[in-house]
Amino acid sequence: MTLQEKWKQQRERKAFLALEDGSVFYGYSVGAAVDTFGEVVFNTSMMGYEEILSDPSYCGQFVTLTTPEIGNVGINATDMESEKFQAAGLIVHQLNQDSNWRSEESLTAALVRYGLPALSGIDTRSLTLLLREKGTLKGFICASGKVSAEDGVKKAKAWQGLDGIDTVQNVTCKKAYEFDDALLQGYGMPEKFPGKDLHIVAYDFGLKRNILRQLRIEGFRVTVVPAKTPAKDVLAMNPDGVFLSNGPGDPAGVSYAIENAKALMGKVPLMGICLGHQILGLASGAKTGRLKFGHHGGNHPVKFLGTDRVMVTSQNHNFAVLEDSIDKSKIEVTHINLNDQSIEGFRSKVIPMISVQFHPEAAPGPHDSAPFFADCRKLMESAKK
Amino acid sequence: MPKREDIRKIMLIGSGPIVIGQACEFDYSGVQACKSLKAEGYEIVLVNSNPATIMTDPDFADRTYIEPLTAQALTEIIRRERPDALLPTLGGQTALNLAMKLAKKGVLSRYNVEMIGARPDVINKAEDRELFKEAMIRIGLDMPRSVSAHSMEEAREAQKKLGCWPVVIRPGFTLGGTGGGIAHDPEEFEAICQRGLYYSPTSEVLIEESIEGWKEFELEVMRDHKDNCVIVCSIENLDPMGVHTGDSITIAPALTLTDREYQALRDAAIAVMREIGVDTGGSNVQFALNPDNGRIVVIEMNPRVSRSSALASKATGFPIAKFAAKLAVGYTLDEICNDITRVTPACFEPSIDYVVTKIPRFAFEKFNGADTTLGTQMKSVGETMSIGRTFKQSFQKALRSLETGRSGFGADGKDTKFEALSDAELEKNVKRPSATRIFYVRAALRRGWSVDRIFDICKIDRWFLRELAEIAAFEDEIRSVGSIEKLEKDHALFFQAKDMGFSDRQIAWILKAKEADVRAARERIGLIAAYAQVDTCAAEFQSYTPYLYSYYKNPDTRLADPTASQLAEGTGLRPGEAPAKKKKIMILGGGPNRIGQGIEFDYCCVHASFALRKAGFETVMVNSNPETVSTDYDTSDKLYFEPLTLEDVLHVYRHEKCDGAIVQFGGQTPLNLARDLEANGVNIIGTKPAMIDAAEDRKLFGDIVNKLHILQPASGMAKTADEAVEVAHRIGFPVLVRPSFVLGGRAMMIVHDEASLRKYMAETTEVSPDRPILVDSFLQHATEVDVDCLSDGETTELCGIMEHIELAGIHSGDSACTIPPPTLTKEIQDGLRKRSIELARELHVVGLMNVQFAVKDNDIYVIEVNPRASRTVPFVSKATGIPFAKIASLVMAGKKLKDIGYTKLFTPRHFAVKEAVFPFNRFPGVDVVLTPEMKSTGEVMGIDYRHSMAYIKSQVGAGNYIPMQGNVFLSVRDEDQEAVVPFAKRLVKMGYEIYSTRGTSTLLRNNGIHTYAVFRISEGRPNVIDLIEEKDLAWIINTPSVGAAAAEDEAKMRSTCILRGIPITTTLDALEATIEGLEDMKGEFGKGEFGVEVCSIQEYHRHSPKVNV
């Protein structure tokens, strides 16, 4: 496309995002020319759009990136957090050509290849202000130019949304598999890593590859199993520990996972991240609730009460385990978010179980909380003795 | 952990005079530190030799010492004040190095002073290039191959070891890369190494493999004593490695890194912090990245707040210096609150949803013969920053903020000289880093060169080149509509142009219309700038600080029911908050620092804001200079970080519905806008623009002066050489010639004969029929006097009379001056007073006015009048203890001097001497001679009860260390021969050995003074250069002569001195003051070589009248 053609398209502004509250944001299409529904969220990370788009937790969501210049570094196979883009759509202020020594494909090409609609030329700041106050909104992206704004808004209103439904089923693996060391190749990965002396089974609710990488680097043999795998089957693999992964949507939507978690408690060390953390919370009798704004960024300060130190963490969740619903005699809160004091992690006082709400695997985001994986190892080792 | 209680009294060191590499960013950090530590209840002792700083206001510290920044002076102050702690990390390299000295000398341990913020061993590890390298190796970080050296021999060895050209020479413990450079061959190598070894206080240089062309990044890190670490900001240099970050165009945040790459830098930066051991405060870590394979190497780290951290603070809204101070006294990041969101802690990493561009400002035009190629040694004198939603927006904004006459990235008719070049020439200039390289790049793009081709030449990342290509090409897209009328109908295209950052001027030029027509068209279709908030969190949280920048909002966004914060967005109000009922006053800042317009003007703007806020007004600051206090978000009620152009300022004025605007405090920048602003309905308060212009206009001003029967040097105008000669003969040589309408004494020259006058006329470019050359009779041997005065329209009173030490002929900004005047008689002073008051009345001055007089045999001539705040205002205020800028701002807002309580000129009991500081050491080979054209970058003040001591203090403060014995080289021009004799006698009496060239030495011998004769350089050897090289010259006294040959000789000599750091005295007046000072120092109260006594200005100001401001 010549510059002139690009400019013309930018001026026509045929594509738009319609929201359930009636707002319409016009822009131009820079992805697949399809129209879809999605839950509109924002992310304030300044880097790592590739990791975000390929993070299964974003399944069913339109991601609004607050950082304005997107696409600069293109897309490369190594940085993918799953085998494809998982978000329902992308909303940016400006999408550019790529310039980076690792880039293998432009972002637009990848969006088209994965069939994601994407809007550029959107006033992402106004949109973010809107989402900040109204919370996550249902939206409809029209990239085909075939729908009117009015109909778009109607569609957005009419769409049932993601609450209570089990989006995990769309992203979990179909059958169990062993982690493949091939995923440990590429930029930023260690040359050598330890052998596999402990076995961990990871429930895949929408696993990010970097969690698997980190577990493997800790010296675990990692078996990934589908979300619905019964507890007994997992125990039959006689793992040294069971890990509950991150994933999309409302924890209330995955009752089977909560049941399995209950069944595993006490029998094997349990560890969880994000959705996995919420599931463990619910399984231990706590309640979860929607946060007003949710946490979507790479700069959230979390205090680890153990050392009283603060780490800057990567976060992406709308639900959280509610403080007052916790049985303090059984559960000890280990991490809190300094922005809103919400619970970011806990451990059980009675059984071997630790979990965190934020993303210690980062990707994208700071590595401050990576030691969580070493803690997993400690937990499993001490349980073994 | 809460703040430390075992510390009560903290000493802070400022960074001294503004020099290249250390500008007002350290006033900003110092002010923040003082404010926050004072708020914590600590007693503050502040030391800084620079009177133009805001931090040296008596209110910011309990005791403020405006004394030379030497170990001796600091020791005296410590002995006197007995502080518990010394905080050295906020005063730049100067403070850091001084603190190290005090530690090494055992002063700190002797007086039990704890160094907080950074321990000596930490500073050493970070600044000592060798130790730093070892540390990096220990933590497995990569660095360019290098070998350190402490002598020329070692240096040559080192280069052989590396076995490659070019190599980079990096001196240790220096600032702004002083003395460093890139050597491509042995010859350059010798020169640069010598310089490097000389300038490094530890005479240490690192000889390093060159990685020119790699990408350069900086990370701003903060760490507290609990080992919490945050990265405040990442900065990407558009100019690749090889150009000092201070001279590079830089962008925040980094735009061309994947998360993995960025996190690798982040991990490395934090590892560096821990290994070096900076346990509290901010640091800056620089990296280079190989664009072909991502190899990352560490370049250096600065264990203190820096130019970049000031930039990072302004770019993110995260006040690094303020927090660094709090961390130094024991707080941890999670205990400090983010002032912008008010609810979240400072222990986080700002996320920004805009793009920031910084562009440096240079002053090569002031230094003939200076090498204009940019390298590893910093040469810029200032910088501008701009904020936009996208890179294109912010980059174009930054270019127009720079005030170099450009309205953006081209499309303003100023590119012919770049576009005219041959391909070969163009390629050369695209390759060579320079102040204007970016416009050569544009020319190349316009010529159709591919991004790849240009990348191969200059290594500027393709991403940036593509963006630039788009801007360059879009010009034609706009042109294609044909006319502004058509553009007005094509809303989408018009919006697109503004969204890409095109200014009305550019659009006007492209469509051959007037700027006003473009503005009118925009307003008709409602295409006006919107404002967004700098909030540290990309809108994730509510923000409370009205720190704003403009952008163009999509006209078609449809909000069903806007939320409270959307309605509040860009208004600077909180959701639901009603606008204040107060009257609103806009204050226009000075834009990027440059020679002739710097921190002094920021001082005035900041004071205006403080005073007006206190008096119940709401203040709105507009400025584009990230180094300043005026762009600190809590200086004014509202801060607009915007270019100072008609378009941008009008937008803010109308958006805020201001009641008035102050243009007379920001130097020339806002003054140049005054007329147009007024014409567009802006209410300029204080002296009216018409009057300001009248003072600049030869004719009008001439009439006023005649009407008042005030003398003015005879003058005339000339459009041709013959006319010039004719005028010169009429008024008599020597004459002072200059082009009309140029400021800061640009291209001004003193001409002694017809030949040189014709030469000047032939060479000067600025001459044309509508821009004639001004020819003034040059007043020889006249004493120059600066007078500042205040008027409220009824009462007029002087602020101070400043007697220059150098004679008229040296720019007022470059000459030393004294308050109160040491030699002027009462009659003369009354005469000056009378004339100043008459002039103020005649020009209907409301606010400040500055007059420059020349006094020649009891006749008083007026040289120029500036009816505005002048460079001298802070100096006068510090000398007298009266806040004149504050008074002036209130007067402009309608208060009367009577009510404020200032009605009588106050004459202090002490003397204050202002001395200028020059950047000559940055421009090897440039002549070190003072002329009517201003060349200084900064100033220092010496204060004492004796004039001579005050003068010596000013010299020591300015770095002219005149030793108390040794060999003096004395060579004066013929006119000065007689006068110099008595001085020579006194020098000999003090025990100096005198060397001089034949002329002078025969004369001295005839007067019975023993001297050694040496040859002039042109005569043979041994000549003065040899003496200098042998380093046994302690001091050079040389009054420049006129003859071409002699002049060249002397120029060579003076430049060599600068290189060797030998003090030079170039006028007899300065010589006299110096000799007196030296006699004092040898006298009973002398403190030994370079020694001074110290006293705080609060004590000096004991007797100053109290005014109510």
Ligand SMILES: Nc1ncnc2c1ncn2[C@@H]1O[C@H](COP(=O)(O)OP(=O)(O)O)[C@@H](O)[C@H]1O
């Ligand atoms: N090995 C090198 N090759 C090329 N350029 C270099 C090298 N080392 C430093 N530079 C350049 O020199 C500049 C100044 O070096 P630096 O050590 O940062 O000096 P300073 O301490 O004054 O900041 C850097 O910003 C970088 O652009």
Ligand SMILES: Nc1ncnc2c1ncn2[C@@H]1O[C@H](COP(=O)(O)OP(=O)(O)O)[C@@H](O)[C@H]1O
């Ligand atoms: N007629 C004159 N005779 C002697 N010196 C002069 C004369 N005119 C100007 N100067 C010198 O030139 C300097 C700069 O001139 P000025 O008109 O003040 O320019 P600027 O506007 O840059 O301050 C003055 O400070 C003074 O020292």
Ligand SMILES: [Mg+2]
């Ligand atoms: Mg540096």
Ligand SMILES: [Mg+2]
């Ligand atoms: Mg002047």
